[in-house]
Amino acid sequence: MNLKTMWSDFQDFTYSKQSHLYKLPRFGEHIGVDHNLANLKLYQDIFVYNFIIDNLPPGSKLLEVGGGNSRIIEALQHQYEIWNVDKFEGVGNGPLQISNDRGHHLVSAYMGEFSPELPDDYFDCVFSLSTLEHVYPETEATFKNVCDDINRVLKFGGLSIHLFDVVSEKEGVQTKVWTNQLLLYIFQNIETVNQMIPFAEMQKDPDLYVMSEAAYNMMWEPITHQSYQLFGKPLSYNVLWKKQKF
Numbered sequence: 001m002n003l004k005t006m007w008s009d010f011q012d013f014t015y016s017k018q019s020h021l022y023k024l025p026r027f028g029e030h031i032g033v034d035h036n037l038a039n040l041k042l043y044q045d046i047f048v049y050n051f052i053i054d055n056l057p058p059g060s061k062l063l064e065v066g067g068g069n070s071r072i073i074e075a076l077q078h079q080y081e082i083w084n085v086d087k088f089e090g091v092g093n094g095p096l097q098i099s100n101d102r103g104h105h106l107v108s109a110y111m112g113e114f115s116p117e118l119p120d121d122y123f124d125c126v127f128s129l130s131t132l133e134h135v136y137p138e139t140e141a142t143f144k145n146v147c148d149d150i151n152r153v154l155k156f157g158g159l160s161i162h163l164f165d166v167v168s169e170k171e172g173v174q175t176k177v178w179t180n181q182l183l184l185y186i187f188q189n190i191e192t193v194n195q196m197i198p199f200a201e202m203q204k205d206p207d208l209y210v211m212s213e214a215a216y217n218m219m220w221e222p223i224t225h226q227s228y229q230l231f232g233k234p235l236s237y238n239v240l241w242k243k244q245k246f
Contacts, residue, residue: 003055003193004054004055006023006054007051007054007055010193010194010240011194011195011197013047013194013238013240014194014195014196014197014237014238014239015166015197015202015205015208015235015236015237015238016040016043016047016208016209016210016235016236016237016238017205017207017208017209018207018208018209019207020043020046020047020209021038021043021046021209024046024047024050038211038212038215039211039215039219039220040130040165040211040215040234040235040236041129041130043209043236044129044130044163044236045071045072045129047163047236047238048072048127048129048161048163049072049075049076051127051161052072052076052080052125052127053076053079055125055159056080056124056125056159058079058080059079059080059081060080060081060124060125061080061081061083061122061123061124061125062076062080062081062082062083062123062124062125062126062127063082063083063084063085063118063123063125063126063127063153064082064083064084064085064086064126064127064128064129065085065086065111065126065127065128065131065132065150065162066085066086066128066129066130066131066132066134067084067086067128067129067131068086068088070084072127072129073104077104081105082104082105083104083105083106083107083118083123084104084105084106084107085107085109085110085111085115085118086106086107086108087108087109087110088108111146111149111150112135112142112145112146112148112149113145113149114145114149114152118149118152118153119153120152120153121152121153121154121155121156122153122154122155123153123154123155123158124154124155124158124159125154125158125159125160125161126150126153126154126158126159126160126161127159127160127161127162128161128162128163129163130163130164130165130236131162132146132162132164132180132182132183133164133165133166133179133180133182133183134180135180135182138180138181138182140185142182143181143182143185143186143189144185144189146182147185147186147189147190151243154243155243156243156244156245157242157243158242158243159240159241159242159243160240160241160242160243161238161239161240162186162238162239162240163236163237163238164179164180164182164183164236164237164238164239165234165235165236166178166179166183166199166234166235166236166237167179167231167232167233167234167235168199168203168210168232168233168234168235169203169232169233170231170232176199176203177199177203178232179237183237183239184196186239186241187239190241191241191244192239192240192241193240193241193242194238194239194240208235209235209236210233210234210235211233211234211235213228216228216231216234220234
């Protein structure tokens, strides 16, 4: 499975950039995007939606990890065979129940539990948006189980793409960047398509896209009950790998 031209240099998509919102213009009815008011989730939706339709033909078998009431599933359910693995326990301010029956396969489990309801070597793509940063406990054993389970259900050559919420300039964090350590584990232990870019280098990039204070105050502050300055600037850090033979 070869990535199409725009995605062939996935290194450029390692973290969220303002220019991505021009390169990736379509998601349902979202055509133009006001960067100052864009929710980080809109960026991630646009990103994954375009990646899937550009690289996976209709009828491909997709598995979304988490995602709750997923906008990706709603947009693509008629073109692909889509499964979702989610317990709907509200982790990371997620929903406690599905809003409607979208006609996809729902498996009540977490990745890393090796649920027998998820078949081996079955999926062309496993993806997640703003999910894996909630993996807990942050131990090597947990990380290994999550990654091994994803590779278990992927076909050989299948794509595994995950968008992590990362917070820049978070108060009280020595490196000024917060992330779940699973992100670092993936880059250190899996042969990824893109290579990790140091956070310090990322923060200096004038093209870096972070959720604006205006968008945060409108959409996130009522949930987090923290100021933008205290919470930090949310952005997306993205990782892609292809399943190799074991």
